[in-house]
Every structure is written in C-alpha cells, then in structure tokens.
Amino acid sequence: MAAFLVRRLSINVLVFFLITIAIFALVHKTPGDPIAMQIPADQLNSSSAEFIAQKRAELGLDQSLPVQYWHWLTNALQGNLGVSLLNGRPVTEVLGERIGPTVELMGVGLLISLLIAFPLGILAARRRNSWLDYGATVVSLGSVSIPVFFVALIVIYVFTLKFQWFPSSGISDPTNPSLLNTLHHLVLPAVILGFGNSGPFMRYVRSSMITELGADYVRTANAKGAPPTRVVLRHAFRNSLIPVLTVIAANLPQLLAGAVVIEQVFAWPGMGQLAVSAVNQHDYSVIVGFALLIAILVLVSNLLADVLYTVVDPRVRLR
Amino acid sequence: MSDGMLATDRSYAESVNNGPLLRVDGLSVDFHTEDGVVHAVSDVSLNVHAGQIVAVVGESGSGKTVTAMSVLRLLPKSAEVMADAIAFRGTDLQAMSPAELRKVRGGPVGMIFQDPMTALNPVMTVGAQVAEAVLLHQRKPDKKAAWARAVELLRLVGVPDPAQRVKQYPHEFSGGMRQRAMIAMAIANDPDLIIADEPTTALDVTIQAQVLALLKKAQAETGAATILITHDLGVVAELADAVVVMYAGRVVETGGVQELFANPRHPYTKGLLASLPRMDVEVDQLDPIPGNPPNMADPPAGCAFHPRCPLARARCETERPLLRDVGAGRRSACHFSEELA
Amino acid sequence: MTSTTVAAPVGRSPARAAVRRFRKHPAAVVSLVFIGLVVLAAIFARPLSGHDPNAIDLLSARSGPSGAHLLGTDSTGRDVLSRLLFAGRISLGVGIASAAIAVVVGTLLGSIAGLLGGWVDGLVMRLADVFMSFPSLVVIVVVAGILGPSVLTMVIAIGLFQWPVCGRIVRGVTLSLREQEFVLAARATGAGPLWLMRKHIIPAALPPVSVVATLAVAQAIALEATLSFLGLGVQPPAASWGNMLTDAQSLTVIRSEPWLWLSPGIAVALTVLAVNFIGDGLRDAVDPRSAS
Numbered sequence: 001m002a003a004f005l006v007r008r009l010s011i012n013v014l015v016f017f018l019i020t021i022a023i024f025a026l027v028h029k030t031p032g033d034p035i036a037m038q039i040p041a042d043q044l045n046s047s048s049a050e051f052i053a054q055k056r057a058e059l060g061l062d063q064s065l066p067v068q069y070w071h072w073l074t075n076a077l078q079g080n081l082g083v084s085l086l087n088g089r090p091v092t093e094v095l096g097e098r099i100g101p102t103v104e105l106m107g108v109g110l111l112i113s114l115l116i117a118f119p120l121g122i123l124a125a126r127r128r129n130s131w132l133d134y135g136a137t138v139v140s141l142g143s144v145s146i147p148v149f150f151v152a153l154i155v156i157y158v159f160t161l162k163f164q165w166f167p168s169s170g171i172s173d174p175t176n177p178s179l180l181n182t183l184h185h186l187v188l189p190a191v192i193l194g195f196g197n198s199g200p201f202m203r204y205v206r207s208s209m210i211t212e213l214g215a216d217y218v219r220t221a222n223a224k225g226a227p228p229t230r231v232v233l234r235h236a237f238r239n240s241l242i243p244v245l246t247v248i249a250a251n252l253p254q255l256l257a258g259a260v261v262i263e264q265v266f267a268w269p270g271m272g273q274l275a276v277s278a279v280n281q282h283d284y285s286v287i288v289g290f291a292l293l294i295a296i297l298v299l300v301s302n303l304l305a306d307v308l309y310t311v312v313d314p315r316v317r318l319r
Numbered sequence: 320m321s322d323g324m325l326a327t328d329r330s331y332a333e334s335v336n337n338g339p340l341l342r343v344d345g346l347s348v349d350f351h352t353e354d355g356v357v358h359a360v361s362d363v364s365l366n367v368h369a370g371q372i373v374a375v376v377g378e379s380g381s382g383k384t385v386t387a388m389s390v391l392r393l394l395p396k397s398a399e400v401m402a403d404a405i406a407f408r409g410t411d412l413q414a415m416s417p418a419e420l421r422k423v424r425g426g427p428v429g430m431i432f433q434d435p436m437t438a439l440n441p442v443m444t445v446g447a448q449v450a451e452a453v454l455l456h457q458r459k460p461d462k463k464a465a466w467a468r469a470v471e472l473l474r475l476v477g478v479p480d481p482a483q484r485v486k487q488y489p490h491e492f493s494g495g496m497r498q499r500a501m502i503a504m505a506i507a508n509d510p511d512l513i514i515a516d517e518p519t520t521a522l523d524v525t526i527q528a529q530v531l532a533l534l535k536k537a538q539a540e541t542g543a544a545t546i547l548i549t550h551d552l553g554v555v556a557e558l559a560d561a562v563v564v565m566y567a568g569r570v571v572e573t574g575g576v577q578e579l580f581a582n583p584r585h586p587y588t589k590g591l592l593a594s595l596p597r598m599d600v601e602v603d604q605l606d607p608i609p610g611n612p613p614n615m616a617d618p619p620a621g622c623a624f625h626p627r628c629p630l631a632r633a634r635c636e637t638e639r640p641l642l643r644d645v646g647a648g649r650r651s652a653c654h655f656s657e658e659l660a
Numbered sequence: 661m662t663s664t665t666v667a668a669p670v671g672r673s674p675a676r677a678a679v680r681r682f683r684k685h686p687a688a689v690v691s692l693v694f695i696g697l698v699v700l701a702a703i704f705a706r707p708l709s710g711h712d713p714n715a716i717d718l719l720s721a722r723s724g725p726s727g728a729h730l731l732g733t734d735s736t737g738r739d740v741l742s743r744l745l746f747a748g749r750i751s752l753g754v755g756i757a758s759a760a761i762a763v764v765v766g767t768l769l770g771s772i773a774g775l776l777g778g779w780v781d782g783l784v785m786r787l788a789d790v791f792m793s794f795p796s797l798v799v800i801v802v803v804a805g806i807l808g809p810s811v812l813t814m815v816i817a818i819g820l821f822q823w824p825v826c827g828r829i830v831r832g833v834t835l836s837l838r839e840q841e842f843v844l845a846a847r848a849t850g851a852g853p854l855w856l857m858r859k860h861i862i863p864a865a866l867p868p869v870s871v872v873a874t875l876a877v878a879q880a881i882a883l884e885a886t887l888s889f890l891g892l893g894v895q896p897p898a899a900s901w902g903n904m905l906t907d908a909q910s911l912t913v914i915r916s917e918p919w920l921w922l923s924p925g926i927a928v929a930l931t932v933l934a935v936n937f938i939g940d941g942l943r944d945a946v947d948p949r950s951a952s
Contacts, residue, residue: 011786015786015790018790019790026802026803026806026807027806137940138687141933141936141937141940142933144878144882144932144936145878145882145929145932145933145936146929146932146933147882147885147886147889147902147925147928147929147932148886149885149886149889149902149905150905150921150925150926150928150929153905153908153914153921153925154925156911156914157914157915157918160911161911161914161915168911214395215437216432216434216437216438217437217438217439217440217441219393219432219438220430220432220438220439220440220448220501220504221440221451222391222393222424223391223393223424223425223429223430223432224424224425224451224452224455224504225421225422225423225424225425225426225452225455225456226421226425226451226455227418227421228417234443235440235443238440238442238443239440239441239442242442250793253793253794253795253798254795255795256795256798257795257796257797257798260797260798260801260890261797261886261889261890264890264909265909272798275798275801275802275805276801276890276891276892278805279801279802279804279805279892280891282805284805284806287802287805287806290802291802294794294795294798294799294802298793298794301793302793312442313441313442314441314442314488314490315441315488315490
C-alpha cells in the first residue's frame with residue numbers, strides 16, 4: 001500500500017508542477033506587466049517607469065524563462081503571489097479571507113448532496129425499474145441538466161420573494177451575524193449546490209449498489225437469514241462504498257464549479273465570487289492566485305481519493 | 320442459544336417424522352430474458368430424508384444449482400419459481416412470510432456455495448461473518464457469545480489458530496480455508512439440512528479431498544441431511560446415498576448410489592459414468608459424451624438428450640419420455656431404459 | 661463440452677435491436693422529438709419570431725408578454741422570443757461543436773494510446789485523468805479571465821475538457837480489437853493504423869461513442885449557458901440563453917419581470933434535459949446490459 005501511495009503522490013506532484021507551468025505560461029500571456037502586478041494601482045503612474053525597470057532587474061525578470069518560472073513558483077509556494085491590482089492588498093490575504101465561506105458552502109453542499117444521493121441511489125438499486133427507480137433517474141438527470149443559476153433564480157423567486165422564508169444575499173446579516181442567522185443564509189445556496197451535485201453521485205451509488213447486490217456474498221448473507229436492511233447496509237453498501245468514496249473525493253473540485261455560480265447569484269463572499277469579479281475587473285494577480293488554489297484543491301482531492309481507497313478496502317489496507 | 324432452539328426443532332421434526340425432511344414436488348423455474356422465457360428447471364421432484372445425502376448431478380446448465388437455490392428462494396427476481404410443494408419438515412416454504420423464511424435460512428437449513436472467493440464478504444472479517452450466522456439465529460442476540468461460537472466453529476472445521484484468524488479478512492484466507500469458513504457458517508446453528516452447491520469445484524484438487532472429508536465429518540457429527548450439488552461423479556460415489564441426475568432442467572434418473580453406478584438406466588447417466596476415470600477397471604481412454612448441453616433458450620424437441628444419445632430413434636425426437644419407475648426404487652426418463660438393464 | 665451457446669436472436673441486426681430498445685424508452689423518444697423541434701425553431705428563428713433579435717425599442721422596454729411580443733421585451737425593448745430562438749442557434753452550435761472536438765480528440769488520442777500501448781498509453785491516460793480531475797467550468801473562467809472571453813476559446817476549452825471519456829472508450833475498444841486475429845492478420849499484411857482506425861476501431865467504437873457524444877452535447881450546452889450567464893461566454897449583443905439571464909441578477913427583475921428569465925431558463929433546462937434523456941436512451945439501446 002505504501003508503494004501505491006508513494007507512486008500516486010509522485011504522479012500528483014508531477015502533475016501539479018505541470019499545472020503551475022501552464023499557469024505561468026498564462027501569466028506571461030496577460031496583458032498586464034508582471035511588475036505592475038506587484039505595485040498597487042494608486043502608486044502606478046508615469047514616474048514609476050524607472051522604478052519598474054529597477055524592480056525588473058531586482059526580480060530577475062531580465063533572466064531566462066525557466067529561471068523566472070522557478071522564481072515565480074518559489075515565491076508563490078511561500079505565499080507571495082503579489083498584490084491585487086484593484087486595491088493593492090496581498091493576493092494571499094485577499095484569497096485567504098474568501099476560503100472560509102467557500103469551504104463552508106462546499107462542505108454543507110457536499111453533505112446535502114450525499115444525503116440525497118445515498119438513500120435515493122440505494123433505493124433505486126434495490127427496486128430497479130420501479131417507479132422509484134425512474135423517479136430517482138429523473139431527479140438525477142434533472143440535477144445534472146438544469147443549470148444551477150436557473151435553479152437559483154427559481155428558488156429565490158419562490159423562497160425569498162414569495163414566501164420570504166430565506167434570505168438570498170450574503171453570508172449573514174451584518175447587524176446580526178449570529179450562528180442561527182448564518183445558517184439561515186446558508187440554506188438556499190447549500191441546498192442548491194447539494195442538489196446540483198447529487199445527480200452524478202446518485203448514479204455512482206446506484207450502479208455500484210446494483211453490482212454489489214448481485215454479488216455472491218449477498219446471496220450468502222441472504223442464505224444466513226439476514227434481514228434485507230442488514231443485507232443491504234452491512235454487506236452490499238459497505239462494499240459499494242469503496243468505489244463511491246473514491247469517486248466522490250476525486251469529484252470534490254467539481255463542487256467548486258457549482259460554488260462559483262452560486263456565490264455569484266447569492267452574493268456569497270467566497271472564492272468563486274472573488275474569481276468572477278477578478279475576471280470581470282482584469283485583476284490578473286488574483287486570477288493567478290485562484291488558479292493556483294484550484295490546482296492545490298485538485299491535488300489534495302486526488303490524494304484524498306487515493307488514501308480513502310486504501311483505507312476502506314481491507315484488501316489494499318496496510319496491516 | 321442454539322441448544323434451546325435445537326430441542327424444539329427436534330421435537331417438531333419428530334412430530335412429522337413420517338414424511339421426508341424436504342419434499343420438492345413439481346418444481347419449475349422460468350427466467351424471463353430479453354429473448355424470451357428460458358425454462359431453466361421443469362417439473363423436478365425430489366425427496367430428502369433425515370440424515371440422507373442426496374447428490375444432484377448434471378453438467379453446467381442442467382438446472383441443478385437453480386433447483387438448490389429455489390428451496391430457500393435465493394434466486395434473483397427475474398426467476399419465476401412454480402412448485403406444487405417445497406415442504407421442509409412438512410411446512411411449505413413457498414407459503415412462508417419473508418420473516419418466517421429467514422428463520423429457516425441459516426437456521427435449520429444451511430447453505431454452502433460454490434466459489435468461496437466471492438461468497439464471502441471481502442470487507443468483513445471472517446469472524447464477523449461466521450458470528451453473524453450465529454447472531455442472526457440467537458433468541459437474545461449476544462455478540463460476545465456469537466464471537467466465541469465463531470472461534471469454536473472455525474476450530475471445528477479445521478482452521479488453525481482460529482482465535483487469531485477470526486480477525487482476518489477473506490483475502491487473507493486460502494481458498495480451502497475460506498470454504499472451511501463457509502462450512503462453519505452453514506453448520507453454525509446445527510442444521511437438519513445442508514445444501515452444498517458444488518462445494519469443491521472452485522478448489523485445487525488437493526484441497527478438494529480435504530474439504531470433502533470435512534463435509535463428511537460435519538455431516539456425520541450434525542446428522543444433517545445434505546443435498547450435494549455436483550458435476551463430479553467421484554464426489555457422488557464417495558459421499559452420496561441417493562442420486563438425482565439432471566439434464567436440460569429435468570430429472571432424467573434417480574436411484575440409490577450403488578445401483579445407479581452399477582447399472583445406469585438412462586443413456587445420459589451411462590455416458591457420464593463412461594467419462595469418469597475408474598480405479599477398478601483398466602480403460603484405454605475415457606469416453607466423454609459427444610456434443611454439448613442444449614441451449615436452454617431453445618431446447619431440442621422430444622427428449623432433450625436425443626441429439627447426443629446413442630440410443631436415439633425417431634420417437635425420441637418428438638415424444639418427451641416421462642420419468643417412470645424402472646424397479647428397485649429406480650426411476651428413469653428414457654423410452655428405452657429397459658435396453659440398458 | 662463446457663461451451664454454452666448463447667441464444668442468438670434470428671433475423672435481428674444489432675442496429676435494429678438498438679432502435680427497438682431505444683423506442684422502448686418513452687422519455688428518450690419524446691426528447692428526440694422535442695430536440696427536433698428546437699433545431700427547427702433555431703433554423704427558422706427569423707420567420708418564427710417576426711422580430712430582429714437586436715432591434716432596440718426603448719419605448720416598449722420591459723413590457724410583459726403581449727400580442728406584439730409573445731414573450732415580452734427586455735430592458736432595451738428587444739423581443740425576448742426572437743432572442744430566445746436566435747440564442748438557440750448559438751447554444752446548439754456551441755454544444756455540437758464542443759462535442760465534435762471532444763470526439764475527434766478523444767478518438768485520436770484513444771486509438772493512439774490503444775494501438776501504441778506502453779508509455780504512450782500511460783501518458784495519454786494520465787493526461788485524461790488530469791483533465792477529468794479539473795472542474796472545467798472553473799478552469800474556463802480562469803482562461804477566459806486571462807485570454808478574454810470569446811466563443812471560440814469557450815468551444816475549444818469545453819471540447820478539450822470533454823475528450824477523456826471518449827478517449828477511454830476508444831482506447832478500450834482498440835485494446836480489445838488489437839488482440840483479435842483478423843486485426844493481427846490485417847497488420848501482418850501491412851495494414852496501417854489509419855486503415856485499422858477507419859475499418860475497425862471507429863465502427864466498433866461508434867455505439868458507445870455516440871452515447872458519450874450526446875451527453876457531451878448536453879454538458880456543453882449547460883456549460884455555455886453558465887459561462888454566458890457569468891458574462892464570460894457569448895458577449896452581448898449576441899443572444900445566448902445564458903446571457904439573457906445575466907440581467908436577472910437583481911431581485912427586482914426576478915420579482916417583477918419573470919418573463920425575462922423564465923423563458924431562457926426553461927429553454928436551456930429542457931434542452932439539456934432532453935439531450936441527456938436521448939443519451940440515456942441511446943445507452944440502454946446500444947448496451948442492453950446497462951438497462952434491465
């Protein structure tokens with residue numbers, strides 16, 4: 001198992017470096033001057049040309065590309081990603097304060113998607129070709145097909161404007177940022193994110209459960225006189241978790257896609273909203289920082305998938 | 320735990336002692352597939368008396384496993400099971416509620432499956448699986464007692480160092496050891512009937528003998544009647560009291576093991592025996608039956624065996640022979656059974 | 661003696677059996693009809709709507725559905741129905757073009773990986789893993805942010821993120837073909853890889869690839885809508901179902917002008933749903949094991 005993890009780790013780290021090269025290449029394509037990125041906008045004027053030239057030499061930008069890349073990477077990995085072109089604050093700081101809300105949204109969203117996917121997937125697998133199975137298929141296809149932003153608009157129309165049950169803007173009421181108030185704000189975005197991701201998860205659970213329910217050991221459990229719930233949950237479900245958990249971990253970055261849209265609609269102060277506004281306002285240094293964060297998220301998710309795989313399957317587990 | 324249950328079981332068994340322990344009457348199983356209905360088993364009847372070992376013999380696809388699975392209703396939903404009776408100790412299993420049936424499964428009727436590689440749950444320890452078999456039939460569930468019994472059972476079936484090995488997963492067991500664990504689960508609640516579906520087929524030849532010996536010992540100790548599903552006549556000769564030969568979903572011959580081996584009354588049985596290596600007779604070469612078992616989606620008309628049968632004539636192509644008495648408690652489904660006598 | 665013959669249905673070609681199975685999937689059949697109508701509506705957008713999608717009419721701005729404007733008008737008085745139909749062209753076009761890129765790239769890389777094997781295979785498959793592990797929407801947001809939003813960039817980016825599924829299928833087909841005797845014989849007589857691709861790999865991979873291609877179209881339409889909604893896809897004044905909803909980000913519009921966001925939202929949702937249903941039906945049709 002250790003060998004497996006080391007191999008996977010090295011592949012992932014290699015991929016991570018390739019991604020950083022891609023990001024670096026994109027940085028070079030940016031219309032903005034990389035030095036200008038280091039300087040707050042209000043200090044950027046004609047008299048700073050000399051300063052830029054001096055800074056250019058200082059930062060080694062007159063050197064070859066590989067050297068520049070190495071320089072950029074080591075800086076980036078130490079958390080030095082330059083400053084935001086909009087307000088001159090360090091990118092690390094700007095990104096840092098946005099991670100919390102996004103993690104909160106993604107975490108609760110993931111939980112909700114699993115709460116939808118597991119029961120529906122298991123029931124659909126157990127009663128194949130029943131109305132329940134078809135219903136679950138429609139729900140899952142709907143969750144993949146209906147764009148998150150449209151679901152969000154409908155939900156806002158119904159639950160915020162018509163019934164006025166839930167707020168649709170921000171992470172909490174600035175005048176009353178209590179835990180209850182925060183949760184109240186979280187309901188709509190998290191449910192929408194969870195619903196949007198439940199479809200693929202449900203299909204994985206269903207197909208994995210169908211495979212396992214047809215396995216010989218399930219027949220053995222039945223032959224022992226085990227009741228259906230025990231057969232399904234203790235036997236089939238535990239086996240179906242091996243592929244499902246791996247898939248879910250590897251799919252964590254996909255949650256971010258939904259979060260980007262939802263944060264935009266619900267004015268949720270997370271990374272996604274930051275990224276979209278940075279793109280619209282050409283804040284390149286923030287975009288690059290965001291790109292690097294995605295790469296890290298993907299790297300961590302892949303490693304998590306590998307570790308989960310070795311932990312849940314006793315056949316791979318190190319003893 | 321099982322002692323109390325055993326007592327009531329025995330007294331109940333005695334009260335209906337006059338009948339067979341298991342009576343399967345007119346069993347037919349259809350599978351509904353995309354290309355039509357497949358009659359996997361047609362009109363199969365068999366009786367198993369207390370303590371008796373009945374072998375059900377046939378090539379793959381003959382319906383022997385489907386027959387065995389029908390007893391405890393372990394077939395998938397796509398199977399349609401119809402029978403006049405599947406009576407265990409006089410009670411029809413078909414009429415039982417799922418909850419009642421679960422008391423029978425793994426309780427008075429234990430099952431052993433063909434492939435111990437896949438028949439054990441890969442993510443549960445062997446001990447947990449054996450203990451589960453015990454736990455599910457305890458009056459008052461007692462995990463500790465179940466685990467202690469699991470260790471005892473594994474020792475009984477010859478798993479070395481059982482106290483340690485209960486904590487291991489199936490992949491840490493060899494094939495033979497896994498089948499021993501399967502047997503331990505089957506006998507966990509002192510069954511009256513063990514249904515063993517090709518218990519040695521998936522094992523190495525050297526291990527087969529050990530597992531057969533264990534089955535024999537387990538049967539002798541528990542006194543359980545056994546249905547032994549196999550295609551291996553060597554196994555039948557070694558263990559069985561009575562034999563049921565199946566071909567293309569139907570019973571073609573039944574009888575006591577000695578008479579049947581000495582004097583087969585169906586050309587298929589005869590063919591099977593001719594393809595068996597024998598210690599007592601020197602033969603230059605074994606004679607396998609020519610041809611293949613029929614396609615069950617489209618079986619031959621008349622006698623299903625006629626395309627491969629040396630005795631076949633015109634009548635066999637149109638008229639299906641019925642299973643009939645051929646003397647000495649023997650039954651055969653061949654028009655020309657007398658020619659073999 | 662051990663070989664069991666499987667029932668071979670007489671007189672049924674696989675394609676006809678597939679059509680028969682597809683027709684057993686009511687949602688897929690309805691969806692196919694629906695998509696046919698959507699395509700026709702997009703083609704005949706002009707005569708159907710009777711309005712120029714970009715004609716500004718400030719006097720009748722933000723008016724609800726009426727005889728003159730069946731689905732009402734937007735904030736600059738443009739006819740919503742007309743924009744909806746013209747947007748259909750873009751959405752379907754982006755969907756099909758992206759899926760086409762994905763299929764071409766996937767087929768090429770998949771067959772190369774399968775035919776060459778070894779480290780090339782390993783490299784291509786790792787590449788597929790990498791593409792699949794990244795959330796395409798987020799990456800396209802970043803790329804659009806740096807290179808600037810454009811429809812071409814978007815189509816290429818969506819296609820590039822969809823090739824791995826197709827690539828894996830084609831690779832699998834190629835690997836299984838490579839072992840077969842007639843292929844070995846063909847290679848022995850000097851048949852080149854292109855011949856193999858045309859004669860064997862593509863025909864064998866076609867059924868499963870048609871399924872993933874259909875699903876890719878659905879995914880691409882949804883992605884286009886989302887990107888355009890975020891302002892990073894199709895740029896105004898060109899209409900897209902996604903950018904028609906961009907206006908609807910204020911509570912006032914959501915509350916008082918629902919025709920502005922309901923019709924494009926429903927259009928994209930139904931279209932994507934229908935294409936997904938078709939893909940689902942196709943999957944059951946070409947691979948009976950996946951159905952019941």
